[in-house]
Amino acid sequence: MYQVAVNASVKAIVLDIEGTICSISFVKEVLFPYFISRLPKVLGRYPYPLTVENIPNDLTENEELMYHILLKFQPEYRSSYEALDKYIRNLVSMDVKQPVLKELQGFVWQVGYHNKDLKAPLYPDAIENIVKWSKEGKKLYIYSSGSVRAQKLLLGHVDAANNPDADSGILNLNKYISDYFDTINVGSKVESKSYSKIIDIIGHSPEEILFLTDNVNEAKNALHVGINSIIVVRDGNAELSKDDKENYKLIYSFNNLV
Ligand SMILES: [Mg+2]
Numbered sequence: 001m002y003q004v005a006v007n008a009s010v011k012a013i014v015l016d017i018e019g020t021i022c023s024i025s026f027v028k029e030v031l032f033p034y035f036i037s038r039l040p041k042v043l044g045r046y047p048y049p050l051t052v053e054n055i056p057n058d059l060t061e062n063e064e065l066m067y068h069i070l071l072k073f074q075p076e077y078r079s080s081y082e083a084l085d086k087y088i089r090n091l092v093s094m095d096v097k098q099p100v101l102k103e104l105q106g107f108v109w110q111v112g113y114h115n116k117d118l119k120a121p122l123y124p125d126a127i128e129n130i131v132k133w134s135k136e137g138k139k140l141y142i143y144s145s146g147s148v149r150a151q152k153l154l155l156g157h158v159d160a161a162n163n164p165d166a167d168s169g170i171l172n173l174n175k176y177i178s179d180y181f182d183t184i185n186v187g188s189k190v191e192s193k194s195y196s197k198i199i200d201i202i203g204h205s206p207e208e209i210l211f212l213t214d215n216v217n218e219a220k221n222a223l224h225v226g227i228n229s230i231i232v233v234r235d236g237n238a239e240l241s242k243d244d245k246e247n248y249k250l251i252y253s254f255n256n257l258v
Pocket of ligand 1: 016017018019020213214215
């Protein structure tokens with residue numbers, strides 16, 4: 001079998017999510033459409049305009065939490081159902097990273113995971129090796145541009161029907177993860193200073209850290225500060241150039257690492 005040797009001194013492994021442990025299509029084809037499909041129900045629950053004074057007194061706890069998130073949108077967008085619906089759909093379709101939208105999406109996904117409407121389809125080799133590495137005493141970390149909250153939700157609701165450790169087919173991998181990094185707590189994934197921060201937080205030397213990602217720019221910036229980095233190739237990931245294939249170490253499954 002195709003094998004890539006890992007530096008024997010590696011004590012910590014940092015994992016990207018999309019394109020590395022989970023397909024890119026899950027986010028684009030499942031999470032985002034799920035949010036849009038829930039919008040009529042979420043926004044249709046309240047009388048408009050949405051204002052502090054207008055909060056209905058018969059809301060469930062989740063509905064009240066959701067109302068308070070919606071109040072963070074500018075008043076002009078809260079004037080009517082149509083205005084708010086149009087504004088939110090626009091943000092989503094243009095992929096604008098608006099903080100209130102992110103918070104709202106995070107909440108809708110949280111409810112979806114809890115209802116078991118959503119399950120995260122991690123690659124089986126990723127699940128297997130996360131458990132194995134953890135048992136071997138390696139420390140595991142996540143670094144994703146999705147928020148830490150979204151990362152924990154995803155890792156906490158892994159679709160694993162045949163896994164003996166799963167609870168009703170859902171596996172919680174958070175117990176194997178030591179810490180979570182995102183663009184808020186360490187910064188952009190394509191700047192080497194973010195990886196320097198990660199080295200400081202983990203507290204190991206760069207050669208003791210391995211970073212697995214599908215993104216060449218991320219690997220380049222991690223390598224720049226001395227972190228071992230390997231590109232993970234999965235179906236549906238962006239195509240690598242000929243040069244990239246020659247210049248970087250590649251794996252097609254976590255089982256390729258020895
Ligand atoms: Mg990725």
